[in-house]
Amino acid sequence: MAAAKRPELPAILVANDLREGEVVFATLEGWTRDPRRALVVQDERAAEALRDFGAKEFLRARVVDPQLVAIENAEGAPRPRHYREALRALGPSVRPDLGKQADFPL
Amino acid sequence: MYLYDEFDERLVRERVAQFASQVERRLSGALTEDEFRPLRLKNGLYLQLHSYMLRVAIPYGALNARQLRQLGFIADVHDRGYGHFTTRTNLQFHWARLKDVPTVLGLLADAGMHCIQTSGNCIRNVTADPFAGVAFDEIEDPRPVAELIRQWSSLHPEFEWLARKFKIAVSGAAQDRTVMKSHDLGVRIVRDAASGEIGYRILVGGGLGRSPMEAQILRDFLPRQDLLAYLEAALRVYNLAGRRDNKWKARIKFLVHDIGVEAFRAQVEDEFARIDKAKTNARPAEEARIAAFFAAPPYENLPGVSRKLERSIARDEELARFVEHNLTRHKRKGYAALTISLKPVGGIPGDISSDQMRVVADLAEQYSFDEARVTYAQNLVLPHVRLGDVPHIFARLKEQGLASANVGLITDIVSCPGLDYCGLATARSIPIAQALAQTFADPARQKDIGELSIKISGCINACGHHHVGAIGILGLEKKGAESYQFTLGGDPGDSYALGELLGPGLPAEKVPEAVERLVAVYLARRQPDETFIETTRRLGLAPFKTAFKEIADAVA
Ligand code: HEM
């Protein structure tokens, strides 16, 4: 589960909201539940900054398990490259009525 | 069924208050995640892929109507309208919110339930025969013993932080229906052939996961009054000698395997000899108090055959199938134990909606002396229904999509949540179960194939029991994609066996075809009345491997 030291790029920052448990994505203004609004970083410096943001938010007890996730730019929303993270950004594949896929249709 | 006394009630309420304060401190940042994680795990709260997950203990799988309704209420108000029954006979809510968990724990306590010790390195929920008290082949009802162990192990100060999780199963029947040999410790009620006295056979060192091992006999016959002293001795030896340096070698099975069961037994017997038995064993009065809760319900005197049921069966083919596959013989004439399959074709194994919970609650209350049970195969049981009531129960179940007549058949598939929910998963397991159920949906074909257990796990932890499936399927990651490994010949019962690997992993879309091939070998080569597992035992792996290889080669 440990994130690679050097993230593949482009990437987004994904975490779970501490209070709700829900999957959230970092933006320039904080966190969003909406995967379409996730901030996409293209270079290492921006990725570093995003990682630092995640670490701070973890220490501030806002989120748990912040991780940089490699994506490809797809229509409408960044799509994680690994199937695990792709499922996480959508919701259970066996319950299309639940999770992000239900709340934020692409 | 056991009902909390003042002591149980206080213990659970205090724990709710304690956890509420821990959550508050976590949310304020006073506790770090590292400090909080073990505390939340002690209360059955995990963080999974999409959300927190709350695991509710169903002690030895027993539920009453009030509890089912309360679970339904929690599902509606605090989760997403459903729950998931697991192979450990617990119930999981997959969309818990940390801030609401103290409220949910309070609601559970209102109905005599909790999440204590459903996770973490402690003695977990005790599992028992789902047909306890009703099984035709029962020597003695295992529930009083299971309840005694629940009380003994709940917040036992010495065993709060074991080297690793610890799972106990109890069975009192001739046939094991608890997967006892996959447990850290098994308590089997037996009758001593010489004296006729009832006591316990104790097993130790079973477990699945990445190094599956079969439990071995620790003590062939233990006099009943010594149970708690002996368990205490066994746990103490493990607590001191179990490895704490390596999480993957920490279960008791490794200790027993490394030093050998004889050496382990010697240490336990040594400790047992030293223990103050009078202080440790249950007092007879307490045993009697517990046993009274499990007295037989007020059965009626009924004829062994119900004319009403016979007539209904003659008119209704579906009902006939249901009766054939979902009823189990009861000790009492005119009654049956009725299994409610949570495996509708295309559904999610073990999932149950809040509406379904309420219907099962109503049926339990009206027709089964207010009792329902959870099985390790992720189904429910109404343990005592009158045969004449079966047509009506069937009709009510059918309205709710709960009348699948497939218990023990190829579509009665056990599956862990896998990557659709679980953060540890390497692949999805539910969609595999769904595709297989669809492939074999035809009732006539299912009947022809007969008894066959498919069990699926989404990673090597084996929560879906794949090692003991006649066909076991394990989801792994191979070159960045989901890949499924097959084992053959696993058996969870008295002819316990761990499945053997058939070949390299397959992509998801090839899984149904592979199972078809294995089934075809069986159908072509079975002898009259031989089940799938019996044929695999007689023929060995080779013909199945050959059939499997054709598909594996085509993929490669
Ligand atoms: C957050 C979800 C879960 C986590 C983190 C989890 C974790 C684990 C781990 C780490 C093991 C391996 C233990 C070992 O080998 O020492 C394991 C085994 C097991 N778990 Fe789970 N599990 C989860 C969900 C489930 C579910 C949903 C079920 C029931 C369907 C379940 C039932 C079992 C069983 C039966 C075993 C194998 C028996 C054994 O060796 O103990 N678990 N689990």
Ligand code: SF4
């Ligand atoms: S077997 Fe693996 S994927 Fe399945 S529930 Fe257990 S830990 Fe999760």
